[in-house]
Amino acid sequence: MSVVVETASLTAEFRERLNGVAEVEAVEDRAILTLVGNNAARNPSNLARASQRLCRTLSGAQAGAVLYCGCDSRFAFVLDSQALYPAAAALHKEFFAQPNPVLFVPNRVSINVAEAKTTACALVSADQVS
């Protein structure tokens, strides 16, 4: 059985109490990535996509991740905190690479990138014409 706790709560007293009922292996310096959405955890496609994307993204010492399904509307991965940034970016790309405009307003950074690409295309086209 495994649980996740805030590292700050891992006091000597708490460990001692826990050791009284079980052998305890504590892996510190972890991070949690939680995916939230109404009934998102009931959709097996979400779980498969997230797991596969993480498998492709993480490697070496960062490879171990643990999947938790907390409730119907969230599931989470516990992983090495060093892997947080690449893992978050990978999962974000997996689910939000092409945001549905009905549901999301694309970030201004993304809009600027898109606008820059459009401008670049326009310049290329203008060059080709001239």
Next chain:
Amino acid sequence: MTEAAHLARAADAIRLDRNISELFNELEHVLREVAESRLLAAAPLFVETNAMLRRKVSSEHVTVMGGFIGATEDGVTTTLGRGGSDYTAGIAGAAPGADEIEIWTDVDGMLTCDPRIVAGAHCLRTISFKEAELMAKTGAKVLHPATVAPAVRQCIPIVMRNSRNPGAKGTRIVRESARDGAVMSVSCRTGVSLLRLTPRNTPVTAEFGQESGNVFEKSRCAARPGVDVGARDVGGS
């Protein structure tokens, strides 16, 4: 920051508030709270607070008040803790049955991920109370989980707007989810540890779960967001 420093800052804030209280409604008497455990995280007495707010707030005039600070039944000034200002807005909006609660902050709304971690996060147009609460509990810092609760009870929509970008429509938090079965956000939280528990000489049973659960409860290490039982490893490449 030490507790003493926190108290000193709180005291400064309280003095400041008292200086301007003649201009604003008497804040410390509007929110009546009781400090159940700590000065900096008091829990509201909803019956008394709501009754007082209904008396003081009406649609006939504009009420201006600060947030975060309240008072005990004895009149001792206290605070609501982290996210207390938004929480105050939730309480003050829900008590008189507002049509809508607007929270003006410094981002366009609730995002698909923390923009400090993932560049290019998108703003959600609409999410449900449940999704907003889960996002807040699992790491989204833009909204405190407690803020949503008073609005949920009365189904009052919350709208998060950006004071630095007032043209943006923000995120509307409502009763129903916009899309069932879809992932709406990726929340991040650091500073956690994974504990693998193996029962001594017995299989994992319900009794073992109960016994270890008691240890968590006694140590006040109660189930927090993301603290779930039952896991499987996801292999990496």
